[in-house]
Amino acid sequence: MNSLRILVVEDDYFAATRLTQEITAAGDVVVGPFADVHEAISRVGTVQAAILDVRVRDETSFDVADSLFRSDVPFVFLTGYGPKVIPPRFQGQRVYAKPSHADPILHDLHQQHRQNVPQDSESMETIVLDMIHRSCAVMPDRASADRLVEAALLRAIADTREGRIPDDIRPYMMALLDEEYRLRGRTYLH
Template sequence: MTASSLQILVVEDDFFAADKLSREIRAGGDTVVGPFADVHDAIQRVGLVQAAILDVRVQDESSFQVADSLTHHGIPFVFLTGYDPQAVPARFSRRHVYTKPSHAAPLLHDLHQQHRAMAPHQADSIEAAVIEMIRRSRAVMPDEASADRLVEAALLRAIAETTESRMEGDVRARLMELLDDEYCQRGRLHLQ
C-alpha cells in the first residue's frame, strides 16, 4: 500500500463483476473492503473506508442507504449500474454514475481525485491519522466509549509493532489497517 492508496468499499452482488472489479482495484494499488452483496453488511463498514464503488441495484434493494451514510461521513463514492443512470435519486445528482460493464481505472481515477480534493493539508501527520481513526471508529461502534476502546487497542498494536521495528512504509495506512483488523477480529470485545 502506498501513501496514495485508498481502502475502497465495493458493493456489488454479481460475483463475477465483484471479483473482476476487486482484482482491478488491487492491481491499481488500492485495498478492497468487501465486496459486499448485501447493503446491510456494507453499511457496517462505511466508517472504515476512504472511498466506495456502489452497484445501484443490490439483490432486491438499492445501495442508496449506503450512499447516504457515505455522504454523511464525507466519504467519496461513485455509482456503477447496468440500469438507466436516471434511476439515481436527485440527492446524488453531483455523484458520478458509471455504466456497466466498466473497467476500474476511470472509477479509481475519479475516487482518487475526489479523495485528494477532500483531504486535509496535514493528512500525513500522526495526529490527523488518529483523528481519522476516531472518526471511523465512532461510525461503526454503538457509542463513544466502545469506539475509543477500539482505537486504543489498534494504537497499542501499532506501538507494539513500532517497538519490534515492524511498522514500515505508510504509517497512516498501517494504522487504518490495524483499526480495521481490530474491528473485524475483536470489535465485540470493546463493547463492554
C-alpha cells in the first residue's frame, strides 16, 4: 500500500501528537497537525487525504472540508459531539468519535483514495510521494527530507534534458534519491 500525505487538523495537543505518531507508524506522512483552519486550507493542494477535528478552537473545520471536497481529496471528521453536528452537505462523509485509533481511519482514507485515483503505481505523482516517504524515513526532519527529494528531482530533470531517463522510471528515481542521500545527505540538514 502506497503511503498518503494526510492533512491533520486537530487543536488538542495530546490528541494531535498521538494521531501524528499513529499515522507515521502506519507509514503515511502527516501534513500538520494544524490548530488553525486557515493555515490548513492553504495546504489542501499538497495532500491526498485529511482527518478533520470538527471543532478547532473557536471555529469549525467545515471550510477546510469544503476545500477538500472541491479538490476531490478524501477526508473524515473526528468529533466528540456526535454526527449530528455535521452539516447536511457532508452527510456522506465518515465521522469518527473522539478519541479514535488511527488504524480504522487510515484504512478508510486509503480505500477512499483508491476509489478516487486511477491505480497507476508508475504515475509520477505516486513515485514522488514514495520518494518523500522514503526521504522522511532517513532524514531527521521534514525540511531536510524535502531538500533531499528536491535535489534528486533536479538531477532527474537534468538527466531528462540530456535524454538519459530509462523507460522504467521508478527504480531510476529511487536510485537517484538513494545516491543523493549517500553522497550529499548531510548538506541538506541545514
